[in-house]
Amino acid sequence: MTGLTGEMTHALVVCFSAIFTGNMVLSYFLGLCPFIGVSREIKTAFGLGTAVVFVLTFTSGINWAAYHYILVPLELDFFRFILFIIIIAAFVQFVEMIIERFSPLLYVNLGIFLPLITVNCAILGVSLFMVIRDYSLIVTVAYGFGSGLGWMLAIVSMAGIRQRLNESRIPYGLQGPGITLIIAGLMALAFIGFSGVLQGR
Amino acid sequence: MSSNKSASKKIILDGLWGNNPIFRQVLGICSTLAVTNLVINTAVMCAALTLTTALSCFTVSLLRAYTPRRIRMMVQTLIIASYVIMVDLYLKAYWPEMSANLGPYVGLIITNCIIMGRCEAFAVANPPVPSLVDGLFNGLGYSLILLAVSITRELLGMGTILGYPMPYFSTLWDKWIIMVMPPGAFFTLALIIWLCRSIQTTGREKTS
Numbered sequence: 001m002t003g004l005t006g007e008m009t010h011a012l013v014v015c016f017s018a019i020f021t022g023n024m025v026l027s028y029f030l031g032l033c034p035f036i037g038v039s040r041e042i043k044t045a046f047g048l049g050t051a052v053v054f055v056l057t058f059t060s061g062i063n064w065a066a067y068h069y070i071l072v073p074l075e076l077d078f079f080r081f082i083l084f085i086i087i088i089a090a091f092v093q094f095v096e097m098i099i100e101r102f103s104p105l106l107y108v109n110l111g112i113f114l115p116l117i118t119v120n121c122a123i124l125g126v127s128l129f130m131v132i133r134d135y136s137l138i139v140t141v142a143y144g145f146g147s148g149l150g151w152m153l154a155i156v157s158m159a160g161i162r163q164r165l166n167e168s169r170i171p172y173g174l175q176g177p178g179i180t181l182i183i184a185g186l187m188a189l190a191f192i193g194f195s196g197v198l199q200g201r
Numbered sequence: 202m203s204s205n206k207s208a209s210k211k212i213i214l215d216g217l218w219g220n221n222p223i224f225r226q227v228l229g230i231c232s233t234l235a236v237t238n239l240v241i242n243t244a245v246m247c248a249a250l251t252l253t254t255a256l257s258c259f260t261v262s263l264l265r266a267y268t269p270r271r272i273r274m275m276v277q278t279l280i281i282a283s284y285v286i287m288v289d290l291y292l293k294a295y296w297p298e299m300s301a302n303l304g305p306y307v308g309l310i311i312t313n314c315i316i317m318g319r320c321e322a323f324a325v326a327n328p329p330v331p332s333l334v335d336g337l338f339n340g341l342g343y344s345l346i347l348l349a350v351s352i353t354r355e356l357l358g359m360g361t362i363l364g365y366p367m368p369y370f371s372t373l374w375d376k377w378i379i380m381v382m383p384p385g386a387f388f389t390l391a392l393i394i395w396l397c398r399s400i401q402t403t404g405r406e407k408t409s
């Protein structure tokens with residue numbers, strides 16, 4: 001298992017484990033704010049999920065290149081927070097313009113949450129994890145894609161469950177974020193079931 | 202002067218309870234929830250977060266007249282990021298084990314929505330000192346809830362608090378492993394939010 005094949009296998013394992021065993025929301029708590037705020041309807045959840053997958057896949061790759069070709073040679077390692085966030089913000093701005101142009105409905109629905117993708121912890125989190133775990137470029141992109149997909153899976157299923165819950169009577173204090181967190185806990189519990197399947201990091 | 206005093210009292214109470222970042226605004230739980238399995242980690246994270254929130258709000262407010270509206274988000278992010286870098290370097294230098302424990306979560310303070318939220322909602326339109334107070338007490342209100350979560354989790358999951366074994370919980374108590382794992386954090390936080398919101402509504406009904 002050396003060279004490209006080994007790398008591809010590693011990438012695949014990392015990608016799958018990012019979806020199931022190491023889910024961004026359910027085991028690392030990243031991207032929780034939009035997860036609670038935008039999970040009322042499947043359609044919006046799906047739109048935001050797609051945007052996150054897209055942004056994550058690309059920014060993880062760009063950030064990898066920026067880190068390894070700019071920061072490491074210059075020994076400006078500590079500067080990575082600022083560089084990553086700038087790259088992410090610029091990229092999100094770009095995606096926002098595209099969505100505004102091609103899907104005004106989605107743009108209206110997502111409202112203030114689109115700029116908030118910039119401060120979606122999942123996106124910066126992936127870039128920081130990639131530095132800590134010392135991934136190669138292919139693995140990083142696979143990890144970004146997998147994390148995005150896992151996040152989307154979680155938010156779409158959450159939206160589905162919450163739509164069902166619309167009709168049910170929930171104690172006042174538990175409405176909204178409370179019940180969402182309990183559902184998230186149950187989902188996290190379910191996802192722990194996957195942990196025996198893959199142990200890729 | 203008295204109106205000034207009552208204004209700051211309102212800011213303080215709102216941050217701690219009335220408009221608590223966690224159970225009212227539900228913002229910024231991401232980066233800190235992950236480290237609530239141990240009280241000591243949470244305490245360090247919350248201290249870092251409170252400090253960053255207060256100082257960022259202060260700085261944003263100082264610069265509010267000189268920041269063009271269109272790029273204010275970027276400016277705010279850069280201000281927050283600079284403070285986070287300071288905290289991160291400080292931890293790496295003086296407490297490397299803690300820095301390794303917290304992993305990427307210190308850096309993730311940057312994307313913690315509560316800081317940005319306070320800067321946007323308060324600091325851009327208010328003078329520096331009230332902004333500092335607002336940031337500080339929102340940070341404290343946030344820390345309060347998360348410390349409650351982490352104390353519950355560590356006590357029920359490991360039978361210790363701050364690493365010290367507790368009577369009964371470390372010996373007779375059947376440890377709930379689930380509390381140490383991610384679902385435990387969700388459940389604990391949900392229950393605390395439920396409790397706080399219920400108390401708040403009963404309080405409001407009584408006054409009205």
